[in-house]
Amino acid sequence: MPAPDRQLLQPLASVSHKILIRGATVISMDGNVGNLPKGDILIADGVIAAIGLRLDADGAEVIDAADMIAIPGMVDTHRHSWEGQLRRINPNAESLEHYCNATHFSFAKYYRPQDIYVGNLLTALGCIDAGITTVIDNSHNSRTAAHSDAAVEALLDTGIRAVHAAGAPVAGDWDTAHWPGNLARLQAKYFNDPDSLVTLAMMAQLEPDQWTVARELGIPIVTEFFGGGMAAELEGLHEQGMLGSDNIFNHCTCLPESGWNILREAGVRVNVCPRSDAHYGIEDGVNAWQKAFEHGIRPGLSVDNETSYSGDMFMEMRVAFYLQRAMDHTRRHHGQHHVAAPSDAFRLLEAATIDGAAVAGLEQRIGSLSPGKQADLVLIRTGDLNIYPVNNAIGTVVHAAERSNIDTVIIGGRLRKRGGVVLGVDQAKLRAAIDESCMHLFSAAGYKPDLFEASFAPIHGS
Structure with missing residues (x-):
């Protein structure tokens, strides 16, 4: 069988040496850190180095999160x-x-x-x-x-x-x-x-x-x-x-x-x-x-x-x-x-x-915004029409936020979504690969797609 085409994505960027998330509403999920109406998160070499107010941004890539909520991934x-x-x-x-x-x-x-x-x-x-x-x-x-x-x-x-x-x-x-x-x-x-x-x-x-x-x-x-x-x-x-x-x-x-x-x-x-x-x-x-x-x-x-x-x-x-x-x-x-x-x-x-x-057995590494843990976090825009005004940050995340409100996703200190866009994806190549896969699977199984199908019927001979 031919090997999969691994050229559908651009090579991953290296982990940023230092990122400073400035002015976010921080929901840490860590009782020792607590929640901050406005706080900074400093990431160094993929790890959360500090969470607090007016942290030093020397040499860091700064993300202005003044109108965003930060949560763990x-x-x-x-x-x-x-x-x-x-x-x-x-x-x-x-x-x-x-x-x-x-x-x-x-x-x-x-x-x-x-x-x-x-x-x-x-x-x-x-x-x-x-x-x-x-x-x-x-x-x-x-x-x-x-x-x-x-x-x-x-x-x-x-x-x-x-x-x-x-x-x-x-x-x-x-x-x-x-x-x-x-x-x-x-x-x-x-x-x-x-x-x-x-x-x-x-x-x-x-x-x-x-x-x-x-x-x-x-x-x-x-x-x-x-x-x-x-x-x-x-x-x-x-x-x-x-x-x-x-x-x-x-x-x-x-x-x-x-x-x-x-x-x-x-x-x-x-x-x-x-x-x-x-x-x-x-x-x-x-x-x-x-x-x-x-x-x-x-x-x-x-x-x-x-x-x-x-x-x-x-x-x-x-x-x-x-x-x-x-x-x-x-x-x-x-x-x-x-x-x-x-x-x-x-x-x-x-x-x-x-x-x-x-x-997942990873609670010592991820799951909360805690100094020393891996920097897996999400920034949610609060100025979007479906969210603003934010009268309760936790209620906003659980009851109102959607995929479209996510501005930034960081995994292990590496930016994977920024400005609402997943990074490194060639959309045309990805869709072509998905379409080819679907055509193969549908043809091999004898399935005739129906965009308005009410019930998936068992495929004859399957």
Whole structure:
């Protein structure tokens, strides 16, 4: 198979020696730093050096942020990045099976390495554009070693911070001989630099033999975990000592009390999916954000995929906020007295930043604007018509801000979006590569595109 074209982006610029962000409204997500109505952030060699008032700008590139809000870069703790070119192909999917019909059971089987590259590239660029600076890439279509290489290289080329969780395909023929040995090969080829923005993980189900391989390599294990159907296996795994803080569980819907207690005791990291759980009717369709909190677990938020809806974390925070509020009010209306406290905007922003960083195992490096941490941050314009006036900064970010309001994105001290534009992208070449990938996948699967299709029908023979 031909190698992917890695010339769709300009080479990444070097990390700036010194950047001074001047006069921003700072939401730090760090209790020791606090929030500043007007403050400066000094970045030196990719690290936040200081946060305060009237910091010395000697020799620094100065960004005037007087009409902007600074927040930590947001973290998407579960995204199937390879599906990037399948955006909104199935907007009315009613079940997990409907999702699979438009991904695993159809197009996934025909992905070439260049299609994986294009999908991951598009997803990562979309994340950067939307202020998501870190993503846990759930790559469950690693059909060959070349497919895995293409996925990792796309992440590296965009300059996003990522945890690449390579995983076995769900359907179709694939090179079974390279799994799980492919992980050791990937680690040796791409992951020798401790300062790399991209790190390695395994994506696997409740498979202790597979988990052992990951633990021998010292990498996290990502699992699609639907609590109602899989909870019965937790007790045995816990008794065998197979659960730990290197486990990352997605979804966790319908998990009984005993299951939550096991996850807490074992230190399992959890992320929840407000939109996909509801959209695809995963078990009861109710995301586990509130349940996790009630059991002493701070979950991250995840977009999951873009095959049915948008890829931004702003919408994920809002859906989580309003679903929790709706359930809370419903219980009160029907006479229940012991109900959860109403959600608030700050808690949702925590889930999208510092809690997400903890799920990714990166809370010591990112997730808050703290001196000594990596400079992953977002600047949001406050003068735009949909935002001005800002009467509450946290409420503005969670309830009103959009991708279009993001002026600047910095990852590891490197500017990746400036003046509202993602840097280094040749739009014409990128779109041509996306179009070619879509044409190949659609033709190979026998799919005839319909811009007004109400329901994605299973493809004959897929």
